[in-house]
Amino acid sequence: MKRGTILILIALVFLGVAVAMAASVLHDGVSARAKPTRLETFVARNARHLAIPRNARLSQNPVLDSPEIQHEARLHFADHCAICHGNDGNGDTPIGNGLYPKPPDLRKRETQDLSDGELFWIIENGVRFTGMPAFSSNGDHMAGNHGSAQDSWKLVHFIRHLPHLTAVERLEMERYNPKGLEDRAEEQEEDEFLNEATPKAKSESQSHRRK
Ligand code: HEC
Structure with a gap:
């Protein structure tokens, strides 16, 4: 030509x-x-x-999959990712639904067909012009205390497991979803009540409430 x-x-x-x-x-x-x-x-x-660079797309997951790794990645996902993607990865969350583009259903073919390297790259680098943050621990653009590259590879294993997530696993994840301040205060009061808070702690929290 x-x-x-x-x-x-x-x-x-x-x-x-x-x-x-x-x-x-x-x-x-x-x-x-x-x-x-x-x-x-x-x-x-x-x-x-x-x-996404070709060699990044072709890179293999260096972390071996195991029940322990799945457990770790599951709780990590519940804490860092579920707010947009949902515990089961369907993306049907209040924040996810308000984004443009919305997070895709990670269980579907479009996502599952991406290579491990490509999933890893997306988690580490984010996607510009979308709500998908970069979670790489290099540099100062780290979204929360995500951790190391190893953690991102573990999340890749979890994304592969998403289509087979069990109800028990999902329930466990709910306990690790970030909570609002109100939920937290309520939980703390419950904890104090259950632990029969020492009189000192009680009077402190009461004086705090009076302010
Ligand atoms: C603030 C919202 C938000 C958070 C938090 C978030 N994501 Fe995303 N994610 C998105 C959006 C929006 C997209 C769609 C990007 C696009 O269209 O290219 C996306 C896309 C992805 C994709 C690509 C899926 C595909 O088929 O295109 C993967 C994989 C992914 N996210 C994993 C994660 C993981 C793992 C975490 C937690 C460490 C996470 N995301 C946290 C919003 C979020």
């Missing part, structure tokens, strides 16, 4: 994407309540795929 033809083809692709984006914005504005069009999802997923 001549160089001129290639340039025209590239220009046409860019024009097509620009028209699709303009049409999407004109249709839904910039509200996050909308759902991406199929074309937008297609372009975004392919752009993401191309943006």
Whole structure:
């Protein structure tokens, strides 16, 4: 193909994407309540795929899967990821539903077909222009105390297990979901009550309440 033809083809692709984006914005504005069009999802997923370096996509999980690793990753997911993705990975959470794009159902083929390396890369680096944060522990863009690369590889094992998550596992996860301040205060009061708080602790919490 001549160089001129290639340039025209590239220009046409860019024009097509620009028209699709303009049409999407004109249709839904910039509200996050909308759902991406199929074309937008297609372009975004392919752009993401191309943006992930080939050797990263091909890298193998260095962590051996085991019940202990699954347990650790499950609680980690409950603590760091479930707020958007849900304990079972379906993405149907109040925060997930308010995002554009919404988190996909991690149990479905679209996600399960990604390579281990690609899942790892997404967890470590996040996805720009989406709500998916980077969890890498290198640099200062760490989303909460996530931990090491090993933890991300463990999460990859857990994502593979998501389609087979049991009800017992899900119930256990619920205990590790981050709690709001109100829940926490209530839990603390219950704990104090159950532990028959020492008189000192009691009077402290009472004086605190009076303020
Ligand atoms: C603040 C919300 C939020 C949190 C917290 C979050 N994610 Fe995500 N995640 C998203 C969104 C939104 C997407 C969709 C990104 C896209 O469309 O490319 C996503 C995408 C992903 C994907 C790619 C799935 C696919 O098929 O495209 C994986 C894997 C993933 N998240 C894993 C995790 C893990 C593991 C954690 C916790 C360590 C986590 N996420 C925490 C919002 C979140």
